[in-house]
Amino acid sequence: MDFLTLLQVLDSSVRLAIPLLLACLAGLYSERAGIFDIGLEGKMLAAAFAAGAFAAVSGSVWVGLLAGIGASMILSAIHGIASITFRGNQLISGVAINMLAAGMTVLIAQDWFGQGGRTPSLLTEGRMSPITLPFAEMFQSIPLFGPTYKELISGHSLIVYVAFAFVPLTWWVLYRTRFGLRLRAVGENPASVDTAGVSVIRLRYTAVMICGVLCGVAGAYLATGLQAGFIKDMTAGRGFIALAALIFAKWRPWYALWACLLFGLLQALAVRFQSIEIGGVVIPVQLMEALPFILTVVILAGFVGRAIPPRAGGEPYVKER
Amino acid sequence: MGKMPLWADAILVPLISLLLAAFFSALVILGIGESPVEAFTLMVDGALKRSAGWGYTLYYTTNFIFTGLAVAVAFHARLFNIGGEGQAMIGGVGVALVCLYIPWPHWSLAIVGASIAAALFGAAWAFIPAYLQAKRGSHIVITTIMFNYIAFSVLGYLLVEVLRPTGQMDPASASFPEATHLPNFHEMFAPEGSRMFRGAPANVTFFLSLLACVFVWVLIWKTRLGYDIRSFGFSETAAKYAGISPVRITVIAMLISGALAGMMSVNTTLGESERLILNSTEGAGFVGIAVALMGRNHPIGILMAALLFGFLAQGGAELALWTDIPRELIVVIQALVILFTGALDNMVRMPLEKLFLTLGRKENA
Amino acid sequence: DPAVIFDLGGKFDKSFNEAGYNGAERWAEETGGKYLDIELQSEAQREQALRRFAEAGANPIVTMGFAMTPTIEQVAPEYPETKFVNIDGWANLPNVQTISFAEHEGSYLAGVMAAKASKSGTVGFIGGMDIPLIRKFACGYAQGVKSVNPDATIIANMTGTTPAAWNDPVKGSELTKAQISQGADVVYAAAGGTGVGVLQTAADEGILSIGVDSNQNHLHPGKVLTSMLKRVDVAVYNALKDGADLETGFQNLDLASNGVGVAIDENNESLITAEMTEAVDMATKGIVSGEITVENYAAAESCSVLEF
Amino acid sequence: MAAPATPAPLALELRGISKAFGPVQANKDISISVRPGTIHGIIGENGAGKSTLMSILYGFYKADSGEIYIRGQKTSIPDSQAAIAAGIGMVFQHFKLVENFTVLENIILGAEDGALLRPSLAKARKELKQLATEYELNVDPDAMIEDLSVGHQQRVEILKALYRQAEILILDEPTGVLTPSEADQLFRILDRLRTEGKTIILITHKLREIMEYTDTVSVMRRGQMTATVKTAETTPEGLAELMVGRKVLLRVDKKPAQPGAEILKIQNLRVIDESGVERVKGIDLTVRAGEIVGIAGVAGNGQSELLEVLGGFQDATGSVQVNGQELPLTGAGSDGQARRAAGIAHVPEDRQKEGLIMEFAAWENSVFGYHHEPEYQNGILMDNKGILTKAADQMERFDVRPPHPHLAAKNFSGGNQQKIVVAREIERNPDVLLIGQPTRGVDIGAIEFIHQQIMNLRDQGKAILLVSVELEEVLSLADRVAVMFDGQIMGERQASETDEKELGLMMAGVSGAQKEAI
C-alpha cells in the first residue's frame, strides 16, 4: 500500500467513522446517565430523513440540520417518557423507537414527496460542503505532512470537525464540570444523587436529550454531508455498530474516538480491498465483508476484556414499589 | 401482596395498552389520508376471518414463538441474545444440509432430522458469543450483533458459491426432495375438496412450536437446570454461593437459546420455502425480542404476543394487497404496539393500581 | 383488473421494480385503467399475493423478479384461467409469460461507452448484492470495455452480501471514492438504492457514472454518461395493455428487440462524442447480427474477462 | 445525660405522619418531637417503619399526610434538597455513595459551588481537613469509595452531612456494619456533635447503644409510635417488651460445651484474590464437634475470604479436612455443591447478595444450594410440591413471619430473611456449620431466636464456625475465640477466659503472645 492509498483509506475511515462517533458519543451521554439506548439507529434514521426533507424543501442545509436534531429529539423524548417517567424497559423502548423510525420515515416521505420513501436529491445549498483548511495548497509540497494535511485533515465538512471537537469537549464536561459529575453519578447510583438533593429525573432527561441532539447531527450528516438526500434505511445498521463501539470503548470519550476510528478503518479497508489474493487463494468477498465484525469479536475477546457498564444502567430508578 | 387482581394485571392492562396503540395507529393512518376503520376491517378480515388468513397468521406466529422463546431463555440467565436472527439463519443451513443430503423416506423423520440439525447449528452459532461472554467477559450484546452480520455473510457465501444449483439465478439452494414436504394445515385439516387453509404456509411445525413452549416452561420452572438458570439470572454472587457455575450456565442457556432460534428455520426453510433462501428470517429474530419482552419471558405470554405479531404481519399483508398504504405502515403499527404494551406499560398500570387500591380501601372500610 | 407484484426491494427501488412501476403507471395513465399491486414484505407473501389476486379475478398478474418463479410454478396450474407474467424468471407453464432480459448485452454497450469516455483507461463497476444477476451485468460491461480498449482496467466491487447492500448509499459513495482513487473515471452502478450514492459521488468528484435499469441520466444532468436501460417498463406496459389476451411463453428481450439499450437524451447529449455513437452503433449491429456474442455469466457461471 | 434546662424551641417535630406503600401502611399517624442538642433513639422490629419515617423527614419519600416542623417553623419537605436546606442530614442504612467516585467527589456531589469542579474540589478538600481534625473523621479524600472499609464509608456519609452544615443528623442503623472500636469512635463523634448543639436521631436494634448514648427513645411497632420515654427512666428489658410485645431473653442461655472429635481441620490456608493481594496468609484452625469457634476481627482482615473458601466459592491453597477427608480447594469438586455434599452448611455473611435469590419465593429459597439433591427431584423434574410442603413446615417452626412460602424473599424483613437462610442451613443437619454475621441488622426478637437455634445445633454435637464483627455476639455464643488480623490468626482464647478488651487489642494487631510477654 503506497502512501497515497494509505491516506485515501484513512480519509475514507474518517468519513465512515464520523456518524459512528457522533452516535457513539450520543449513546455515551445517555448510558452514562443510566439510560441504555439501543434506539440510536432509529434516531439517526429519523434525523437523516428530517434533515433530507427540510433541506430539500427549504434549500438550506442549516434548516435541515435543525430539523434533523428536532426529529431525533422527539424520539429521545419518547424514550425518556417511557424509561424515565414511566420506568419502562429501556430495551423495549429502544426496539420500538427503531421500528417507529424505520416505518415513519418512509411513510412520511412517501406522503410528502411521493418518491417511494426518498427525499428529493439535494442541490448544493442543501448539502454540507467540504471545508478547505487554510494553507492546504501551500503545504502541499512538504513531503508527508503536506499531502496528509490536504487529503486527510482538510476537506471535510464542518460536522466532521465538530464531531472531533466533541470528544475532548465530552471528556471535559464529564470529568471537569458539575453537570458531568452528576451525570456520571446518576448512572452509577441514582439514589446518591437523589439524596444529595439533585433531581434524578431532570438529569436523566437532560442526558437523553443531549443524546437526541448528537444523534440528530449524526443523521443530518448522513443525509446532507455524506449523501444528497435521504433514502430508506440509509443508516444501514450504523447505530448498532456505534453501540458496539460504545461498549468497546467502555463508555469513555477518548476510547470512543479510537473505537469508532477503528470501525471506520475496518470498513474502509473492506471497501477498498475486496477479494484479495493471498498465496493463490482468493479470499471471498463475503469474508472481507464480514471482516470488521469478525475482528471486532476477536479484539473484544482478546484485548478488551470485561466491559463494566454504568452500574445503574438499564434499571429504572424506583423508590417506592 | 398484590395491589391489583390478577385478571387486571394480565388482561386489562395489556388490553388498554393495545387500544392506545390502536388509537395512535389510527392517527397515523388518518395522517396519510386513509381510513383507519377500513384498514382495520381489512386487517381483521384478512387475518382472522378466513381460514387461509389464519394459516398465515399462525405461520408467522410459529416463527415468533421460536425466536421469542429463544430470547426468553437467555433472558432468564440475564443474557441479552440479540443474535436470534443469525442463529436462525445458520439453523436454516443445518436444515438445508440435512434435507438435501440425506434421503429421508418420510416427512415425519425429516422433521425430526431437520429440527435436530437446526437446533445444533443454531446452538453452535450461539456458542462462540456464549463462551466469550463466560470466559472472556466479551459483552454478549455486541458479539451476538456481530454474529448476525457474520451469519449473513456466511449464508450469502454458501448460497452464491456452494448450495446454488448451477444456472439458477436466485441465490438459493435447490428445492428439497418431495419426501421432506411437511403437511400444511390444508393437507392436515381441510376435508376433501374443501379450500380450507389452502395455500397458507402454516404447517405441522406450529405444533412443534407449541411443544417448544411446553418444553421451555418445564425447563425453566420445573427442572434443576431451570432453577440454576433463574438463580444465575437474578444474582451471580448468589449463584456462586450455591455452587452454580456461571460459565456453565451462561454457555448452556445460550446453547438452548440458539437452538430454539435455529429451530425457527424448520418452519421457514423446511415448512414454507422448501429450500434455503437468503432472507428466510426476515427480522423474526428481532421481533422475538419484542415478543419475549412483551410476553414477560413466560411461554404463555410469548404465545399471546407471538399471535399478536402474527396477526399484525398477516393483517399488514392484506392491507398491502388491497390498498395503497405503504407497507411501512405495519412496521409503524408494530412499533406502537411494542411501545405501548412494552415500554409504556406503566403508564396504564400505575393509574389502574391506584384505582384498585382506592376501590379496595373503600371495600375494606 | 390486472395486478402487479413487486419484489422485496419495493416499487421505488430506483431501478428494477421502479421501472416496472413506471410501466404500470404509464398504462394506467394512458388507459385510465386501474391495477392492484403489492410490495412484498416477506417470502411467505409471494404465494399469498398470487392466490389472493388470482382469486379476486385479477388478470393478468405481473410479477417482478426471478424469486417469484418457484411460487408461480406452484400456483399457476391451480388458476388455469389466469395469465401470469414473470419478469426475469424462468417458469415454463401454459398460462405463464416469462420475460427475460439480455442485461449483458446492454451492459456491453455501457462498457463500450465507458471505455470511450475514459481518459485514464480505468473504469469501475459497483454492484449491489453479490448475486449471479449482478455478475451478469458486470461481465457484459467488462467485455464491452475490453472490446474498445483491451488494456483497460476494470475495477469491480460489490456493495455487500446481504439485502442491505441494495440500500447503503453511504457505502456506495465510499466504493466510488475508492475506485476513483484507483484511477477510475467512469463508474457503472448496478446497485439499486446504493447506486444513488454512487451517481452522487461521481457527480461530486467530477467523474462520469452510468445508471441502470431506468433512465437515470436526469439525476445529475451532464454528469451521468448514460443509463443501461432494461425496458422492464415496456414489458409491464405491454403485459397490462394486452390484458387477458396476452401471449404466454418465453420472451427474451434483448438488444435486437430493444429490450435493453443505453439511454441518450438531452441530459447526456453533451457527453456523447460522435466516435462514441459510432462505436455503440457498431457494437449494436454486431450483437444484433450475431457477429459479436456477449458472454452471459448467468449461463456460463464464469466470466473470461473479469474475476470476482 | 444532661438535657438543656430551659425549654428551647424543639429542633424537630413531626405531626400525624402517615405513609402507605401500596397496600402496606408503613407509617400510621406518627408524631414525635425532639429537643435540640440531644440524641434521640428510635427502636422497633424489622419492618416497623423506622427507616420510612426518617426517609420522609429527609424528603426521600413523600408522606401521604402529616406536618413537619423544624425549629418551630412549619416546613414542607418535598425532596432531599429541601431537607438539606432545612439543615437535615441523613446517613442511610444502605449508604448512598457512588462506589467508583472518590471521597471528595461524593462529598461535593449536589453541593458544588459553580459549574466547574476544580474550585469546588479545592474548597471541599480544605474544609474536609478541618472537619477531620475537629471530629476525628479521618479519610483519604482521594480514595475510591469501593476501596474503603464500611466504617470509612460511613464516615464519608457523616462528612457529607456535616459539609452541608446539617443541624439535625439522622443515622439509620449506623453500627450494624461497624466493629466495636469503630462504633465507639462513632459515638464519640456523635457525642461531640451533641455538645455542639446538633440534634441526632439514631435508629438501632442494639439496646445497649440506646441505653448508653441516647437522651430519649421512641419505640415503633407495626407502623405506629407506641411510646416515647426518657432513656434514664427505662430499662433494656422494658424497651424490649415495648418493641416486641412480649418478654425477651437478652442473654444467650449457654450450657458448657462438650467438645468431641476434630471435625474441621484447616492447615496453612492461603488465599490470593483476583487483584493479586494475599488476603489469607496461612491459617491453621480446628473446630471440634459440639463446639462453636468464633472468629473475631475488624471487617476486611480475611474472615470473609476464609468463609468463602470453606463455602466453596473462592480458590485457595493449603489443606482443609472435614472428618479426615481432604477437600479440593481449586478446580472441580471445590464448588459450593461439593462442599455441601461434604457436610458443610453455610449461612453467608450477606444474605441478600449471597444467601437468597431475592426474587424467588420463600419456598424456592428453602432449597437454594441444595436443589440438586436427589431428595428434591421427581424423576427429571424437581419435586416442587414436596419442597413447598417442607418449606411451609420449616417456616412455621422457625417462626418466619409472615409464614407464607409463596412470598418473594425481598418482601420479608431482614430478620425474617435471615431466619429463612438459617432454617435452610440448620435443617440440613450438617457436620459443619459456617455462619457469618448471623444477626447483622436483625431485631432483638429475631436475634434471640437465631442464637437459640445455633446453640441447639452445637448441643447436638455439630462443629460451628462463627464469624461476626459483633464482639458481644462472639463472646456470648462462642466457646473458643480466634482473632484474625491482616489475614492471620493473632491468637485463640477460651471465651470464658477473655474479655472484650483483650480481644479488642488483638483485633488491632497486638498479638496475644506479645501481650503475654508484657
Ligand SMILES: Nc1ncnc2c1ncn2[C@@H]1O[C@H](COP(=O)(O)OP(=O)(O)OP(=O)(O)O)[C@@H](O)[C@H]1O
Ligand atoms: N420503598 C418501599 N416500597 C414499598 N414498601 C416499602 C418500601 N420501604 C419500606 N416498605 C414497607 O414499609 C414497611 C416499613 O419499612 P421500614 O423500612 O420503614 O422498616 P424499618 O423499621 O426500617 O425496618 P428495619 O428494622 O428492617 O430497617 C415495611 O413493611 C416495608 O415492607
Ligand SMILES: Nc1ncnc2c1ncn2[C@@H]1O[C@H](COP(=O)(O)OP(=O)(O)OP(=O)(O)O)[C@@H](O)[C@H]1O
Ligand atoms: N423498595 C421496597 N419495596 C418493597 N419492600 C421493601 C422495599 N425496601 C424495603 N422493603 C422491605 O422493607 C422492610 C425493611 O426494609 P429495610 O431495607 O429497611 O431492611 P432490610 O435491609 O430488609 O433489613 P435489615 O434492617 O435487617 O437490614 C423489609 O420487609 C424489606 O423487604
Ligand SMILES: [Mg+2]
Ligand atoms: Mg430500616
Ligand SMILES: [Mg+2]
Ligand atoms: Mg433494616
